[in-house]
Amino acid sequence: MDQALVIGGTRFIGRHTVEEFLDHDYDVAIFNRGNHENPFDATDRVEHVQGDRTDDAALEAARDAVDPDVVIDCVAYHPRDVRAATDIFADVDAYVYVSSGASYGKEEVPKRESETPLEPWPGDDSDESAQTYGKRKAEGDRAVFAAAEDGVNAMAVRPTVVYGPHDYTERFDYWLARIDTYDRIVVPGDGLSLWQFAYVEDVASALRIVAERGEAGEAYNVGDRHAPTLGQWVELIADAMDRPVHAVGASANELAAAVLAPEDFPLYRDQPHLLSTAKLHDLGWDSTPQEEALQATVEEHRASDRTGADEGPDRERTDVLLDAV
Missing domain, CATH: 3.90.25 (UDP-galactose 4-epimerase; domain 1)
Structure with a gap:
């Protein structure tokens, strides 16, 4: 049985991702600060490693404690987070970064992974405002691509706006x-x-499918097919x-x-914000009606x-x- 480590894992996308991997017979561990209620407390199949993902030593300790085959990074909000994680988890079978459809820097319909330009990077990794969210996610994508060039099996998944059970954004x-x-x-x-949405369980299944079948250095859009x-x-x-x-x-x-x-x-x-999902669909993914x-x-x-x-x-x-x- 493979071991998955979900960075995050208790609130929304991460919570459903844990359930997705459990449903597909993975052992699962979560790594987070423990600031939110853990819905998996009573589940002996979900190990909890507590720590701050911005602390490299804590990430390294989680790696050593869990020895994951797959890492799903749900809470990388700055490029430096992705650079550190792809270095620390360089030897795993798959590292999947949860990026965003906001990383695209041009209004095209639809936006395609290999064609639509990404947001430019202004070089300021300290800005946490909503205005820089897409730029930070795009630079995280570039960190994934750079890691793949160095031999890391790193990939990105770009959801559009996500809805579904336990959506704390409201x-x-x-x-x-x-x-x-x-x-x-x-x-x-x-x-x-027109703003394409993505059902949270479909995002979770996309993360697993990309981890299992995706290609290093590639990004995959995810959103409802309608x-x-x-x-x-x-x-x-x-x-x-x-x-x-x-x-x-x-x-x-x-x-x-x-x-x-x-x-x-x-x-x-x-x-209009519409992402082409053909590339993900080619891996065998489909969206829920x-x-x-x-x-x-x-x-x-x-x-x-x-x-x-x-x-x-x-x-x-x-x-x-x-x-x-």
């Missing part, structure tokens, strides 16, 4: 909570915002919740009358206390617009 929960509560929902940009607009997502969620919801599309001018902007709403994007993914997402959301209230406009503000129309 961006998707914003829409789930409103659709589950109200009959009329304001959708910005006339509902035509990409609805934001307005269509509202309809899909309403169907999954069995809720009679009317989506009210609102242009930028209409929103401005209520002192709102399209960007105030989570998961809105003014440019959205109806199935939404049923699991809705069930877990309803059992949680997440509302996404802090992620977008409150009902009082959107009521101004709904009253006007």
Whole structure:
């Protein structure tokens, strides 16, 4: 039985990745600081090694304690994290870096791994702002490519925005909570915002498949094979919740009358964001049907206390617009 080490492993993508590897008969260890509840405490198949991933000595100690065949790096947010990890885990069978669709630096439809340019690197590894997230992820990709040139079996997986059970970001929960509560929902940009999403379990399966079948020095996009607009997502969620919801599309001018902007709403994007997943599909991966993914997402959301209230406009503000129309 192979041994997998998941750096992270308790919150969202990492949590589902641990379950994916367990389901495919791996022994699994997680490495993190222990700052979040560990859902695998009662599972004797998941070893927990505590430490800070930015501490090279702690990473080396985790390597020596676990002796992994596969390393999945879910929490590398700076290029220096990837450079250190690909050095420390240079001898493993596969090192897979969780990158992002935000690493692409050109608006193309779709974005392709071997064609679309990456974000440029400004050279500042200390900036942790959202504005540099894509640039930091792109430079992490380049660190993977450089490691592969040195003989490390390192690869990158680039998810677009991820949704599913246990999503602590609450961006998707914003829409789930409103659709589950109200009959009329304001959708910005006339509902035509196109931002491809990725179901979290499909991201987890992509990480395993790339570890098992991917090619060193390559990056693989992951996202749902069908990409609805934001307005269509509202309809899909309403169907999954069995809720009679009317989506009210609102242009930028209409929103401005209520002192709102399209960007105030989570998961809105003014440019289409679509990733080609053909390369990953060629490895044998496929995405979960959205109806199935939404049923699991809705069930877990309803059992949680997440509302996404802090992620977008409150009902009082959107009521101004709904009253006007």
